[in-house]
Amino acid sequence: MTAPRVIPGYYYDAEKKRHFKIEKHAVPGTAQAKYTRENVGKAQKNATAQLHVKRKREKAEKETIVRPHTRERWGLQMVTLDREIGTRRRSYYVHGVWPDACVSGMSKMRKVRHVVEQPAHGIIRFFDRDPHTKTLYAVHGDNAIRRRRKTPPDGIPLPTADLDVDDNPASLPDGMPFGPSAAETLNEYSFEPWDMLARLTSSISSLIYLPASGALAATTLGSDRPAVVYLSDPDIDGPYVNQQFTPKNCGTIWGAAAPPCAYSPDSIPQSGTESLAVAASSSLRLFNRSPAGDWDSSLALQTETDVLALDWLSPTTVVFGKRNGGIGLYDTRSRGSSHMMTHPFPITKLKRADDPTRLVCAGLQDSLFLYDIRSRNTFSRSEPGHYSDRFFNTQYPGPHNQKKRKTTKNTTAINWSQPILAFPHSNADDMYLDIAVQPELGLVAAAQDINSSVAIKIYNxxxxxxxxxxxxxxxxxxxxxxxxxxxxxxxxxELWSTWGGSVVKMSLV
Structure with missing residues (x-):
């Protein structure tokens, strides 16, 4: 069926299948009384809105995998989903026993081992390491960036990693200068000094080493001085030689993330430009580095609220979390973005899990969830998910809270996304507690509230x-x-962590 011909000054009525002249004012008692400019404008506006809703619904149906809402069909649906995306479900041993076996070494650990002790000029807040040279970069105090190199192989002899001084004090290598009491604290960083690299103008919010090019990136929160993005090549340029960007209309920079060099053994690392995604106040910004070494800044996305956390799902896709709980995706190729999910509380950290479609999200109010962006279903009575009748009955027990349960349930059904897993976590209101993910071992480590008796929890x-x-x-x-x-x-x-102003490591095996 061909579209009706457009005639200036006339309106086509789809029900009567004919054109009517548009009148300035309604003439009572005539067939064209309803075809005034005002009525025609309202009809055209409603038609446009209905067309927009239809297209949005069709797009959502096309991009969403609908999972069944019954326990009986859940296993069959998972098999079908794995077949559709071309993967196989791993065995019970890999998903259940293997992660538990990976942390068995911690059961024998009597105490954490220090990588570096707390320096005299301030506590260590952030750190990162060059995976090739093993050089350690750390933030001392609020705004100082320092570097500590590894002890050369021909330097002072060090105890072996499996040395137990309490059981065998005589097993120390010849030339150990401080005796058995200090043997467990000596390592490859013990005899090298801290080199000052830079001192920024406000508190540092993140520190990242980019191993592909050897660049070091840091961001600041800002205060009376504007927030900046610090970029340098410490091995080439030396101390105090760097490039700083001060984004316009940006009060705070909350963090940054760089894509890993490779996501699988068969993938080819990117050779053209190196990217850095920055989470700022009401914006997402990208910094690209050309092969010549120059950095370029661009405003990728303007948001209605602060972007507090982000990570890379793939070399071209950034996932970001906002203060209002929204989780979105940004594609660096098309420069397009979309809202994917809604977390119930402000988001503090986002990490890619074992697949580009799965991510670990940490937020306030003790929330630590695993999401799958292919499954965005919210509350359903028959669905065995996190937001179920049991969840709301636990949150608001008793008959006197029936109205509150109903109101919260309606809010959940409209806004909140259903997580795949919920981890037992303790973080009421701390915006800076970190999490780490080891996808090969299937482990998630999360720092706990400072008032908790537990410092770090490790999950499957x-x-x-x-x-x-x-x-x-x-x-x-x-x-x-x-x-x-x-x-x-x-x-x-190994799991490395800041610990009371120092850096410690915990062996997993």
């Missing part, structure tokens, strides 16, 4: 089970702002 990423609790030392009352999974010289995984 695939089942949500709590695997290990690392107790907090009574004298340590410093926020854990940095958690990272690292590899030692043998390739074994």
């Amino acid at each position: 990423m695939w089942t949500g089970k709590l695997l290990k609790e690392i107790p907090r030392e009574s004298a340590v009352k410093v926020h854990i702002r940095c958690l990272k999974f690292m590899q030692n010289n043998n390739g074994d995984p």
Whole structure:
């Protein structure tokens, strides 16, 4: 069927299938009384709105995988979904037993091992490490960036990693200068000094080392001085040589994230430009580096509220979380964005999980969830999800809270997204507690509230089970702002963390 011909000054009525002349004013008693400019304008506006709703619904249906709402069909649906996306479900051993076995080494650990002690000129808030040279970069105090190199192989002999001084004091290597009492604190960073690299104008909010090009990036919160993005090549340029950007109309920069060099053993690292995504007040910004080494800044997205956390799902896709709980995606190729999910509380950290469609989201009010962007369903009575009747009955028990349960349930059904897993977490109102994800081992580590007796919790990423609790030392009352999974010289995984102003490591095996 062809579209009706457009005639200036006439309106086509789809019901009567004919054109009517548009009148300036209604003439009572005539067939054209309703075809005035005002009525025709309202009809055209309603038609445009209905067309917009139809297109939006069709797009959502096309891009959404609808999962069944019954427990009986859940297993069949998972098999169908895995077949559709071309993957296989892993065995119970990989999802259930393997992560628990990976943290078994922590059961034998009597105390954490220090990588570097607390420096005399301030506590360490953030750190990162060059995976090739093992050089350690750290934020001392509020705004100082320092570097500590690794002890050369021909330097002072160090104890081996598996040395137990209490059981065998005589096993210390010849030439150990401080005796058995200090052997457990000596490592490859013990005898090198801290080199000053830069001192910024306000408190630092993030520190990232980019191993692909050897660049070091830092962001500041801003105060009486504007927030800045610090970029340098510390091995080439040396101390106090850097490039700083001061974004316009940007009061605060909350953090930054860089894409990993490779997402799989078969992937090819990007060779054209290197990117850095920055979470700022009411905006998402991108910094691109050309092969010549110059950095370029651009405003990627303007938002209605602060972007508090972000991460890279792929080399071209950024996921970001906002203060109002919104989770969105940004594509660097098309420069398009979309709202994907809604977290019930302000988001503090976002991390990519084991797949580009899954992410770990940490927020206030003790919320730590695993989301799948393909499944955005909200509350359903028959669905075995997090937001169920049991959840609301637990939150608001008793018959006198029936109205509050109903109101919250309606809000959830409209706004909140259903998580795949909910981890037991403790963080009421701290915006800076960090989380870390190890997708190969299926582990999630999360720093806990400073008033909690537990400092760090480690979970199974695939089942949500709590695997290990690392107790907090009574004298340590410093926020854990940095958690990272690292590899030692043998390739074994370790968990590194800020700890009372110092940096410690915990072996997983």
